[in-house]
Amino acid sequence: MSASASFSLMAAFTKAPPPIDYVLPGLVAGTVGSLVSPGGAGKSWFALEVGVQIVGGPDLLGLGELPTGQVVYLPAEDPPITIRHRLYALGAHLTAAQRSAVAAGLLIQPLIGRCPDILAQPGFDFIRRAAEGRRLMVLDTLRRFHIEEENASGPMAQVVGRLEAIAADTGCAIVFLHHASKGAAMTGAGDQQQASRGSSVLVDNIRWQSYLSSMTSAEAEEWGVDEGQRGFFVRYGVSKANYAPSFRECWFRRHEGGVLRPAALERQKRRPPARLKSVGKSVARGGNENW
Numbered sequence: 001m002s003a004s005a006s007f008s009l010m011a012a013f014t015k016a017p018p019p020i021d022y023v024l025p026g027l028v029a030g031t032v033g034s035l036v037s038p039g040g041a042g043k044s045w046f047a048l049e050v051g052v053q054i055v056g057g058p059d060l061l062g063l064g065e066l067p068t069g070q071v072v073y074l075p076a077e078d079p080p081i082t083i084r085h086r087l088y089a090l091g092a093h094l095t096a097a098q099r100s101a102v103a104a105g106l107l108i109q110p111l112i113g114r115c116p117d118i119l120a121q122p123g124f125d126f127i128r129r130a131a132e133g134r135r136l137m138v139l140d141t142l143r144r145f146h147i148e149e150e151n152a153s154g155p156m157a158q159v160v161g162r163l164e165a166i167a168a169d170t171g172c173a174i175v176f177l178h179h180a181s182k183g184a185a186m187t188g189a190g191d192q193q194q195a196s197r198g199s200s201v202l203v204d205n206i207r208w209q210s211y212l213s214s215m216t217s218a219e220a221e222e223w224g225v226d227e228g229q230r231g232f233f234v235r236y237g238v239s240k241a242n243y244a245p246s247f248r249e250c251w252f253r254r255h256e257g258g259v260l261r262p263a264a265l266e267r268q269k270r271r272p273p274a275r276l277k278s279v280g281k282s283v284a285r286g287g288n289e290n291w
Contacts (some may be wrong), residue, residue: 009076023136023173024050025063026208030171032163033165033208034142036196041212042234042252043177047073047138048086055105055134057098060090061236062250062262069105069135074127076111076144083110089257099160099200103142107134115144117160119155127163131172142176150198160205178202180211195239209240215251223251223265 021029037043049060051071061063075083089106091099109130116123123145131137139145148155167174181197195211196203203209213235215223220230237249254264 009199013177015253021067021242022244023054023069024066024175024208024210025247026238026244027173028207028243029135029173030167030206031243032160032167032174032176032206032244034178034196034202034206035177035212036180036208036239037212038180038214041214041262042254043212043259044075044078044140045086045258046212046236046252047140047175047177048090048093049260051106051136051138052090052094052102056101057094057162060093060259060261067135069134070107070132071105071138072107072109072130073138073140074109074111074130075140076115077141078110079112086258089185089259092257093259103115111144114220117147118145118230119148119158121181124162124166128166128170131166131170134170137172137174139174139176142178145176150202153199153201156199157205160201203240207240207242208238210236210247211237212236212252222267224268225265233265234260 023029024033027033034041036044046061050063051073052063053059053063054066054068054071056068062065108128116126118124118127119270127137127145142159146159148156148159150156163174163176166172180195182234196209214226215230215233216236217230218228219225219235220227220233223233224229225233232254234252234254235249236252238247241247251263251265252260255261
């Protein structure tokens, strides 16, 4: 071991380190994370609203204060016209000053039909250049940035490794949006780490994973939401955070245009189970009603 390495260790033992720089609750700058949800749950909207906040816009999601910086959002499965509609809906929630800040700090580059392969050198170089000087990069969705089999651990380890290299070199946090597995979506297990589609490497090799989960019928009953309205509600939380305390999950409601805002829900009191009435001779004899 070299003298410089020994000295670095000794300094680490005695000198207090700087505070950890969190880009999102639990997500450290210069690392890779994911947002997992079924299709149509609102992950693209969530990513867009987070980007708006980080570049100086309002905290529309109620996540709390976040350090500001430049953001790049690379949507690779939505056509530009749909992104324009989302921005128009968002504009109603921004002041003139906030619109200027967002326009200056948020780069949105639609890539539908031009999806760069991160395992090929041109694709890797493109994504790395986009991350330079940025605090956050969002890839929407991961499937559009490689051509490998998602269930194959080797290729997926390479994909995550390439993203980690870019994040480490640039200091930019990278969040890839990813679909939940069909099984997780059907059973309402979208809040579990294992909800992520494909190889377990996509969970094990990253240090932060969040989720959006659509409201189930049971949850609608628990929170007093009419069955016809439950499609407007999604639950957000962090299922994996290696470098931070657990994040308290929360509910969002879709508003006009699709904008996600915090939902004010109140858990309903559970009704006690109906007691069975005893009949016949057991009543006359004072029989036991504790069935």
